[in-house]
Amino acid sequence: MNIEEKVYEALNNAKLVNEKINAVINFVDPKEQLENLNEGKLYGMPIALKDNISTKGIKTTAASKMLENYVPIYDAFVVKKLKEAGAVTICKTSMDELAMGGTNLTACIGPVLNPYDLKRMSGGSSGGSAALVSSGVVPLALGSDTGDSVRKPASFCGVIGVKPTYGRISRYGVIPYASSLDHVGYFTRNVKTASLTLEVLAGRDDNDMTSSFKEVEEYSKLLNSDIQGKKIAIFKNVIDSLTNQKTKDMFNDLIIKLKEKGATIEEVSFNDDLMKAMLPAYYLISNCEAASNHSNLDGLRFGVQQDGSDTNEIMINSRTKGFGPLIRKRFVIGSYGLFVENQDRLFRQAQKVRRLIVEEVKECLDKYDCLIAPASNDIAPLLDDHSRDELSDHYLIAENHMVIGNFTGYPSMTLPMGFIDKCPIGVNITLKAFDEVNMFNIGLAIEESTGLKDLVAKVI
Amino acid sequence: MNYEVVIGIEIHCELKTKTKMFSGAPSSFGNEANTNTNEIDLGHPGTLPSVNKEAVKKAIQACAALHLEIDPLIKFDRKNYYYSDLPKGYQITQQFFPIGKNGYVYIDDGDTKKKIRINRIHLEEDTAKQFHIGNETLIDFNRAGTPLIEIVSEPDMTSGKQAAQYVETLRQTLLYIGVSDVKMEEGSMRCDVNISLNKPNEGYGVKTEIKNLNSIGNVQKAIDYEIERQSKLLDEGKTITQATRRYDESTKTTIEMRKKGGSIDYKFFPEPNIFPIRLLDEWVSEIVNNLPELPEERKIRYKKDYNLSDNEINIYISNKELASLFENVMKYTDNAKAVSNWLITDVLAWLSKNNIDIVNCKLQPKELASLIKLIDEKVISNTQGKEVVLDGIMQGEVANDVIKNKGLQQVSDIGFILNLINEVLDEQPQSIIDYSNGKDRAVKFLVGQVMKKSKGQANPVLTNKLIIEELNKRINK
Numbered sequence: 001m002n003i004e005e006k007v008y009e010a011l012n013n014a015k016l017v018n019e020k021i022n023a024v025i026n027f028v029d030p031k032e033q034l035e036n037l038n039e040g041k042l043y044g045m046p047i048a049l050k051d052n053i054s055t056k057g058i059k060t061t062a063a064s065k066m067l068e069n070y071v072p073i074y075d076a077f078v079v080k081k082l083k084e085a086g087a088v089t090i091c092k093t094s095m096d097e098l099a100m101g102g103t104n105l106t107a108c109i110g111p112v113l114n115p116y117d118l119k120r121m122s123g124g125s126s127g128g129s130a131a132l133v134s135s136g137v138v139p140l141a142l143g144s145d146t147g148d149s150v151r152k153p154a155s156f157c158g159v160i161g162v163k164p165t166y167g168r169i170s171r172y173g174v175i176p177y178a179s180s181l182d183h184v185g186y187f188t189r190n191v192k193t194a195s196l197t198l199e200v201l202a203g204r205d206d207n208d209m210t211s212s213f214k215e216v217e218e219y220s221k222l223l224n225s226d227i228q229g230k231k232i233a234i235f236k237n238v239i240d241s242l243t244n245q246k247t248k249d250m251f252n253d254l255i256i257k258l259k260e261k262g263a264t265i266e267e268v269s270f271n272d273d274l275m276k277a278m279l280p281a282y283y284l285i286s287n288c289e290a291a292s293n294h295s296n297l298d299g300l301r302f303g304v305q306q307d308g309s310d311t312n313e314i315m316i317n318s319r320t321k322g323f324g325p326l327i328r329k330r331f332v333i334g335s336y337g338l339f340v341e342n343q344d345r346l347f348r349q350a351q352k353v354r355r356l357i358v359e360e361v362k363e364c365l366d367k368y369d370c371l372i373a374p375a376s377n378d379i380a381p382l383l384d385d386h387s388r389d390e391l392s393d394h395y396l397i398a399e400n401h402m403v404i405g406n407f408t409g410y411p412s413m414t415l416p417m418g419f420i421d422k423c424p425i426g427v428n429i430t431l432k433a434f435d436e437v438n439m440f441n442i443g444l445a446i447e448e449s450t451g452l453k454d455l456v457a458k459v460i
Numbered sequence: 461m462n463y464e465v466v467i468g469i470e471i472h473c474e475l476k477t478k479t480k481m482f483s484g485a486p487s488s489f490g491n492e493a494n495t496n497t498n499e500i501d502l503g504h505p506g507t508l509p510s511v512n513k514e515a516v517k518k519a520i521q522a523c524a525a526l527h528l529e530i531d532p533l534i535k536f537d538r539k540n541y542y543y544s545d546l547p548k549g550y551q552i553t554q555q556f557f558p559i560g561k562n563g564y565v566y567i568d569d570g571d572t573k574k575k576i577r578i579n580r581i582h583l584e585e586d587t588a589k590q591f592h593i594g595n596e597t598l599i600d601f602n603r604a605g606t607p608l609i610e611i612v613s614e615p616d617m618t619s620g621k622q623a624a625q626y627v628e629t630l631r632q633t634l635l636y637i638g639v640s641d642v643k644m645e646e647g648s649m650r651c652d653v654n655i656s657l658n659k660p661n662e663g664y665g666v667k668t669e670i671k672n673l674n675s676i677g678n679v680q681k682a683i684d685y686e687i688e689r690q691s692k693l694l695d696e697g698k699t700i701t702q703a704t705r706r707y708d709e710s711t712k713t714t715i716e717m718r719k720k721g722g723s724i725d726y727k728f729f730p731e732p733n734i735f736p737i738r739l740l741d742e743w744v745s746e747i748v749n750n751l752p753e754l755p756e757e758r759k760i761r762y763k764k765d766y767n768l769s770d771n772e773i774n775i776y777i778s779n780k781e782l783a784s785l786f787e788n789v790m791k792y793t794d795n796a797k798a799v800s801n802w803l804i805t806d807v808l809a810w811l812s813k814n815n816i817d818i819v820n821c822k823l824q825p826k827e828l829a830s831l832i833k834l835i836d837e838k839v840i841s842n843t844q845g846k847e848v849v850l851d852g853i854m855q856g857e858v859a860n861d862v863i864k865n866k867g868l869q870q871v872s873d874i875g876f877i878l879n880l881i882n883e884v885l886d887e888q889p890q891s892i893i894d895y896s897n898g899k900d901r902a903v904k905f906l907v908g909q910v911m912k913k914s915k916g917q918a919n920p921v922l923t924n925k926l927i928i929e930e931l932n933k934r935i936n937k
Contacts, residue, residue: 054506067505074499076506175505179732208508209734289732292540295549296503300599311544311597338540338727347729 003044010046023128040085048141051092052175063107066322076173085200093128099177115457120380123153130157133187136456146177148402150185151414155375158424166409167212170205178289181406195219195440225444228262235373236269241397250418257449284350291334379423416452463657468615474648480605481585482509493600503547515607518639528560536731545587553584567625577614620683666700682707766796781818792829822856830859
């Protein structure tokens with residue numbers, strides 16, 4: 001099959017798969033891209049982009065009614081990088097509205113269904129991208145990760161989810177959620193493609209002052225699964241808060257295999273109070289930043305504009321009608337946390353908690369190469385599952401510990417760990433800042449240990 | 461009753477940079493609406509700010525010129541509020557850590573100098589400009605994102621005159637160091653005044669704020685009016701309402717725009733997209749040490765180097781373009797007095813008569829120096845210089861070409877002049893008699909006649925000398 005056939009086959013599959021899993025917001029006609037194809041590292045590879053990644057001339061809605069008609073006038077940095085590398089975008093994928101959520105139930109087009117079980121969630125917020133890679137439609141899809149929005153759906157959909165170091169990939173052109181926590185991330189079905197992809201996406205961008213000047217390494221050429229002597233820390237707080245014995249057993253099996261490969265593995269416990277404070281702190285920081293970040297969505301210059309007698313009323317009406325209830329709730333919480341009389345005890349306090357957590361993790365990773373834990377307590381929840389207890393340990397810690405990767409900005413990756421009831425569940429590793437070489441190498445060792453590589457869910 | 465007047469001033473000043481504070485779009489005044497914008501200025505989703513280094517440099521220059529301590533760690537914050545001229549829904553500013561603090565300037569208060577302290581200078585971005593036409597609101601985003609510094613004074617002024625002097629001193633200083641156009645009428649410098657009155661030995665009174673004063677004259681007039689208004693109210697035992705007011709030029713009064721009750725909560729917090737920037741000591745020192753000349757320094761230099769009068773110096777200080785023309789001409793001559801005379805009288809008169817700005821004038825500095833030299837060397841007369849040559853060089857011509865083309869060159873050929881003299885003497889026998897009778901006036905008359913015959917080209921000094929010689933010859937015959 002030549003490139004054109006391959007791309008059109010992917011587009012066709014995307015359409016078929018989408019009828020089952022509702023993962024796509026907009027399909028993209030690849031014709032023009034195929035006519036101007038660069039012979040780069042991803043030459044001719046069909047890919048999907050989360051719909052919060054700006055594409056010039058192509059609708060970018062962030063799954064919000066507010067942006068239903070929004071067509072960017074510029075390409076995100078990563079879109080330029082992907083074009084240079086010869087990748088071909090075939091669709092924009094569904095997500096939680098404005099990337100705020102972990103279920104992908106809040107997209108304006110409805111939920112993304114899990115390719116392994118259509119009664120289950122894909123996870124979010126990058127659920128559409130995770131589900132399309134999981135379904136075998138594309139070998140690579142981009143997402144964004146503010147809490148665990150790439151790494152959690154990766155776990156639920158049985159694919160690899162990568163969130164490199166903060167500043168490794170420019171955020172320019174990615175519709176934000178919370179600027180200090182936002183990362184560009186992506187999904188693949190094997191470590192090799194994951195390592196190659198970072199070579200393409202990483203690098204300094206003068207449009208993002210937080211992007212790093214650090215040289216981009218050739219991760220795919222440096223791939224090496226020899227973890228002899230690597231020091232791996234088991235994230236004990238997470239293990240202790242797991243309630244699913246199958247997940248525990250599966251994780252222990254993996255640990256045994258990694259020991260057999262020569263890794264030194266020890267348990268590490270962090271301050272439990274800090275671990276329990278992590279999710280509330282995350283909610284405050286992310287909602288405060290989000291409330292401010294999304295103040296530009298006022299219906300005046302772009303997006304869906306509602307009627308009003310003056311500009312002020314237009315803004316109020318557009319924002320009231322443009323956002324879903326969850327978003328409005330989060331904006332209220334965010335604004336409340338920033339009020340001058342609340343800011344010290346809420347937003348600033350949350351930032352202090354964040355700093356303390358970062359210090360603990362840094363101290364741990366000064367001694368160990370990587371921190372490891374199951375990505376989740378369980379497989380993807382059912383779509384109508386409202387049973388979760390948001391104040392329980394297993395929710396606060398086991399289901400949300402990957403926020404650590406966003407608090408610290410450290411590179412973090414989820415890989416398939418095994419199956420429970422024919423549904424996948426992942427394992428997560430987190431490493432020192434800019435230690436992506438080790439991330440891919442330890443990831444490769446995990447991939448070899450589990451044997452879970454190039455998994456494809458049979459949707460069609 | 462006499463009250464103590466307390467005045468503080470906040471000045472917003474647009475920085476003269478090529479691009480905007482946080483985007484690469486051009487930052488210039490007077491272009492077609494909504495042409496100097498990009499996705500960042502329009503607050504499109506996904507855009508991020510990049511700090512303009514040149515704007516930071518200009519803010520440092522302003523801090524140095526106004527004696528502020530410079531914070532080497534640059535941090536930005538968000539000021540959150542919704543308004544149609546604010547694309548992002550927040551303004552990036554420096555709320556918590558301004559780039560400069562604790563400065564001062566001296567103003568001339570009659571004979572004495574008064575120190576006005578400056579609390580802070582911070583960097584921020586401008587909003588878009590709105591136009592209300594009937595029921596429509598039009599927005600021009602060209603101004604959105606233009607770099608600004610806000611200069612906040614301490615409440616050290618006590619009269620409209622002092623306030624006007626403070627603003628003028630700042631205007632001159634910022635203009636001299638080239639950080640801003642400081643054109644109040646175009647809005648590149650905007651002035652908000654806080655004013656309150658209190659009885660002696662009592663605490664501060666309730667203050668009002670007069671916003672958007674668009675000229676230095678209006679600063680003084682608005683304050684003088686406001687002092688009068690507040691005094692009257694207080695005399696009558698009434699209270700002052702804390703409010704924002706504006707100055708109405710037609711009635712020469714201040715008018716209340718809105719009351720200032722519970723102030724808006726701007727929910728300031730550190731801008732997460734810009735990490736704190738550590739300025740290199742060497743970079744800051746280099747900027748501070750190479751600060752363009754300040755008005756005060758220039759006054760001293762003009763006295764010392766050119767020995768100009770105070771009057772002349774003051775003209776140059778308040779007219780920077782004329783001063784720079786003066787300095788450019790001085791590169792080609794040592795005759796400061798003559799250059800200054802020509803510039804202040806003849807050149808300014810010519811410009812005003814022809815309605816041309818100095819900046820648009822085609823005069824090449826070298827040519828004014830040539831003109832002065834040509835007159836000095838008597839190649840042309842002073843009158844010819846003023847009446848004919850100046851007009852040419854002001855339009856960009858070369859002095860020597862003007863002289864050649866207009867046939868103005870003085871002729872110093874003795875033979876040629878002698879011929880003319882003898883012709884004239886033959887025609888005017890009475891003059892010879894007058895001269896021999898001791899009437900020196902006759903010589904002047906004769907010179908005039910020779911000049912006439914030569915169409916003004918005969919060297920008048922030489923002609924004078926030769927006529928006397930010829931007269932003496934004829935008398936002694």
